[in-house]
Amino acid sequence: MLSAEEKQRYARQMWLPEIGEQGQEKLAASRVLIAGLGGLGSLSAMYLAAAGVGALRIADKDVVSLSDLNRQILYTEADLGRIKTGAAAERLHALNGSCRIEPFQVDICEMAAKLIKGCDLVIDATDNVDARRALNRAAVGRGIPMVHGGIDGFSGTVTVIVPGKSACFECLFPDRGMAPGPRDIPALGPVVGIVASVQSTEALKLLLTVGTPMTDQLLMIKADSGDFHTVRTRRNPNCALCASL
Amino acid sequence: MKDSIQIIVNGMAETVPANYRIKDLIDRFGEKDPHLIVEHNGRFVFAQEYRTRSVSSGDRLEFINPNFGG
Numbered sequence: 001m002l003s004a005e006e007k008q009r010y011a012r013q014m015w016l017p018e019i020g021e022q023g024q025e026k027l028a029a030s031r032v033l034i035a036g037l038g039g040l041g042s043l044s045a046m047y048l049a050a051a052g053v054g055a056l057r058i059a060d061k062d063v064v065s066l067s068d069l070n071r072q073i074l075y076t077e078a079d080l081g082r083i084k085t086g087a088a089a090e091r092l093h094a095l096n097g098s099c100r101i102e103p104f105q106v107d108i109c110e111m112a113a114k115l116i117k118g119c120d121l122v123i124d125a126t127d128n129v130d131a132r133r134a135l136n137r138a139a140v141g142r143g144i145p146m147v148h149g150g151i152d153g154f155s156g157t158v159t160v161i162v163p164g165k166s167a168c169f170e171c172l173f174p175d176r177g178m179a180p181g182p183r184d185i186p187a188l189g190p191v192v193g194i195v196a197s198v199q200s201t202e203a204l205k206l207l208l209t210v211g212t213p214m215t216d217q218l219l220m221i222k223a224d225s226g227d228f229h230t231v232r233t234r235r236n237p238n239c240a241l242c243a244s245l
Numbered sequence: 246m247k248d249s250i251q252i253i254v255n256g257m258a259e260t261v262p263a264n265y266r267i268k269d270l271i272d273r274f275g276e277k278d279p280h281l282i283v284e285h286n287g288r289f290v291f292a293q294e295y296r297t298r299s300v301s302s303g304d305r306l307e308f309i310n311p312n313f314g315g
Contacts, residue, residue, distance in 0.1 A: 039315060234289070
């Protein structure tokens, strides 16, 4: 049951017939894992907290550095050197005190299976293939939907993974033992913002079970030319992870 | 049957031998990214199909580098 204050706070989104009071209660009862608190995770965490998602489990092992501040809008100069999960938890709590924040300063590759337990949905906001693969494995293993997002300079990608029903990360990017070495990936704040905004929208749609999720499609964003393009995908019959589901 | 066909790769016209495979095109364009996204007439192509799937006259292909930063 929503309080009078909550009804006022969320009024604008509750005006949407797809949300209403019932939808808002669904959000309040949801727990989302934000895996990675860089550029993508910053924005998704803020949008989901602001929208009234009941609990956010936030995971990252890093500390805030100066070169993060061009895009990681959860943090300020006062946070430099602080553990990201600590700084993020404070900021998110200030944004919405009703949202329970569960911070985990851990390596997502190592802890994916534990992090995901008890969550209704995962936002993949990580910054490397290994972490994405680990999260996908955990999400598919537990049957938890995941919203994948990635950026590289002016480009971005979003897709929604519903295990057993749509293509998973491994379907599209099978582990062929040829992962490229780590590299510093260029990142422009507003491009990160576009991708995270699409991810957050997809997350809310899934939690609310409204609209059509962006499953079996890769949204490819090229901000330098303003091109938004969808590549149609499907489950890979040879997928080592989900073909048998 | 024609010996060569015209296709569109990354928005540009290309003349390639008939029965050219996706793998041949990847080699021709020097694409090395192990996670390369290949779009063939609007559809994603699985890596296991690269050696078997051939292109036809008028086909459109895109080679897209994935975005894994966050």
